[in-house]
Amino acid sequence: MSRTEDLAAKAARLKELNASTSAGTEIRTYAAPEVRTAQAPRTKPVRLTVDVSPADHAALKRLCIDLAAALGAAQMSGQDVLRSLIRRALVDEGARAQLERDLAAWLNDVRP
Numbered sequence: 001m002s003r004t005e006d007l008a009a010k011a012a013r014l015k016e017l018n019a020s021t022s023a024g025t026e027i028r029t030y031a032a033p034e035v036r037t038a039q040a041p042r043t044k045p046v047r048l049t050v051d052v053s054p055a056d057h058a059a060l061k062r063l064c065i066d067l068a069a070a071l072g073a074a075q076m077s078g079q080d081v082l083r084s085l086i087r088r089a090l091v092d093e094g095a096r097a098q099l100e101r102d103l104a105a106w107l108n109d110v111r112p
Contacts, residue, residue, distance in 0.1 A: 050082075
């Protein structure tokens, strides 16, 4: 039996089953009452993904190398730099204002 024939036979059996069930027997389903429980706050980090131009990526890599040298660290990852920039924008009003100006300028450049 081919796959198509097998599926057609299965569909016919289900159709017969549905017809016989709806004709004489009533099926009742009972849903359990919904119980809402307080969820624990999320503690696992959330992954963010960002696409950048090759030039920006190369500049970020150079910045990481320079920062690692300045801090006396063996290396500094782009993730560490981006985490620090996010935190800075969230707590520093001056950094947030500069970010807002940068984004406004970027939007003016990309809008037609």
